[in-house]
Amino acid sequence: MHGDSQEAALTLAEEYCRERGEKLTPIRRKVLELLLNSGRATKAYSLLDEMRQIHPGSAPPTVYRALDFLLSAGLVHRIESINAFTVCHDLTQCQHGILVVCQQCGTVTELHQPKLRQALVAQIEDAGYRLASDEIELKGLCAACQAAEAAATAAAGSAASVAAAK
Ligand SMILES: [Zn+2]
Numbered sequence: 239m240h241g242d243s244q245e246a247a248l249t250l251a252e253e254y255c256r257e258r259g260e261k262l263t264p265i266r267r268k269v270l271e272l273l274l275n276s277g278r279a280t281k282a283y284s285l286l287d288e289m290r291q292i293h294p295g296s297a298p299p300t301v302y303r304a305l306d307f308l309l310s311a312g313l314v315h316r317i318e319s320i321n322a323f324t325v326c327h328d329l330t331q332c333q334h335g336i337l338v339v340c341q342q343c344g345t346v347t348e349l350h351q352p353k354l355r356q357a358l359v360a361q362i363e364d365a366g367y368r369l370a371s372d373e374i375e376l377k378g379l380c381a382a383c384q385a386a387e388a389a390a391t392a393a394a395g396s397a398a399s400v401a402a403a404k
């Protein structure tokens with residue numbers, strides 16, 4: 239998300255918070271903006287690093303508190319499998335889709351398939367379980383990382399056949 243759409247997303251988030259009687263303070267807004275910029279799941283410490291480039295005195299608790307707020311407001315998702323955070327793909331209107339997370343680069347895709355989600359939750363409940371969180375997260379490898387992997391395998395393969403031909 240870049241430029242206008244990013245500004246629009248921030249404005250939307252601000253309005254959403256105001257409607258809920260809460261405030262998107264400058265630090266919360268900045269953390270959200272950094273996540274929008276990144277476009278993928280980002281670890282708290284890299285957010286802190288980026289914050290420190292803007293505000294050198296930023297302390298970890300400020301960033302963590304901002305993240306907690308954004309999580310509770312439903313503006314970001316916590317991606318547990320890689321311990322990172324990502325902006326909700328439909329900021330403020332998330333019906334909590336199913337998140338597919340590239341374990342390599344942190345790209346997150348949100349599948350909005352309410353029926354699939356309901357069916358899955360029903361099965362889980364039939365089995366006597368209750369989900370521990372609203373997030374349903376699937377581990378994956380994105381198209382770009384698959385291509386990189388295939389290229390690396392091909393390169394390794396041709397190196398091996400060159401070696402064999404000698
Ligand atoms: Zn979402």
Ligand SMILES: [Zn+2]
Pocket residue numbers: 340341342343344345379380381382383384
């Ligand atoms: Zn990837």
